[in-house]
Amino acid sequence: MENLIVFAFVLYNFINPSYRTNVDSFFYNKYNIVIEDLNSIHELTEQEKKFVSHAGGKYGEFTYVNNYEALKNSYDRGFRLIELDIEFTSDGYPVMLHSWDGFITSYFGVESGRTYSYNQFKSFKMVHGWHQLTFDDVIKYMDSEFTDMYLITDTKNDNRKLLDLIKNKYSYMQKRIIPQVYSQDEYMYAKELGFDNIIYT
Numbered sequence: 001m002e003n004l005i006v007f008a009f010v011l012y013n014f015i016n017p018s019y020r021t022n023v024d025s026f027f028y029n030k031y032n033i034v035i036e037d038l039n040s041i042h043e044l045t046e047q048e049k050k051f052v053s054h055a056g057g058k059y060g061e062f063t064y065v066n067n068y069e070a071l072k073n074s075y076d077r078g079f080r081l082i083e084l085d086i087e088f089t090s091d092g093y094p095v096m097l098h099s100w101d102g103f104i105t106s107y108f109g110v111e112s113g114r115t116y117s118y119n120q121f122k123s124f125k126m127v128h129g130w131h132q133l134t135f136d137d138v139i140k141y142m143d144s145e146f147t148d149m150y151l152i153t154d155t156k157n158d159n160r161k162l163l164d165l166i167k168n169k170y171s172y173m174q175k176r177i178i179p180q181v182y183s184q185d186e187y188m189y190a191k192e193l194g195f196d197n198i199i200y201t
Contacts, residue, residue, distance in 0.1 A: 052152060053079040055098060064103060066096040068131040071138070075146050081178070083152035084138065086162060093118040094135035094155070094162055108132075139170055152178045152199065159186050167193045 055064040057074030066085050074082050085098040095118070097103060105112040108124040116124075118134070126132050142149055155162050159181060166177055180199040181187045190198045 051079060051081065053077075053082045055083060055085050055154075056096070057082065064098045065107060065130065066098060066133065067107075067126060068133055068137070068141075071133065071141070071146070075149060080148055081150050081152060082146075083154055083180075084133070086135065086153055086155035087115075088155075088158055088161065089118040089121055090115045091117050092161075094165065095121050096133040096135070096138065097121075135165075139173055142173060142176060150176050150178055152180060154180050156182060160189055163190055163193055163195070 053074035056066045056070035057077075057079065059065050059067070059070035059073055062070075064085065071082060071084070084096050086094050087097045087100060088094055100115050101112050103112075104110055104116075107126055107130070109127065110116070110124060121132065122134070124132065138151060142151065153162060159179070163179055163186075166174055166179075170177070174194065175196060177195070178197045178199060179190050179195055180201055181190055182201060184200075187198060187200050
């Protein structure tokens, strides 16, 4: 496993940045590992440190659902490092969603290619009777139900906005949130805000 992580770093250093998402997805989906050293998280076992449940985790045959059912399933299976995709609504609230494109249609049955408001997102009915998540929901569950879970964030549209929100509104949970960043500037910004563990992809 350690050799895979080193190999991933080598790929990241030498490939075109536009292909890094493909490498990231390959290691997540095939090996379920996160490409980062998280040894400073002492509460987790050595085994748990090496595995990440991506996009909330696979739920049945479905992936990238980012919903409560997938999150609970991953937690119940023993995952404690859980990554969720985050998009901002048209009125500026973070919700758990891979994108406003095809995924909003696949899992909510509404028109894709547009950004919906927070209230609209909350009012949508997910397929199979599933339950969508907002960022507030995830924090609530981390505080009450998944009390030893670490959240790995994945938002590519306005990462600084999310980092500021965590720092200003959820500072009590900041030690259990591991932001993914996508540039050196974002990495330095996260460090300045006091995040202990950061994934730079």
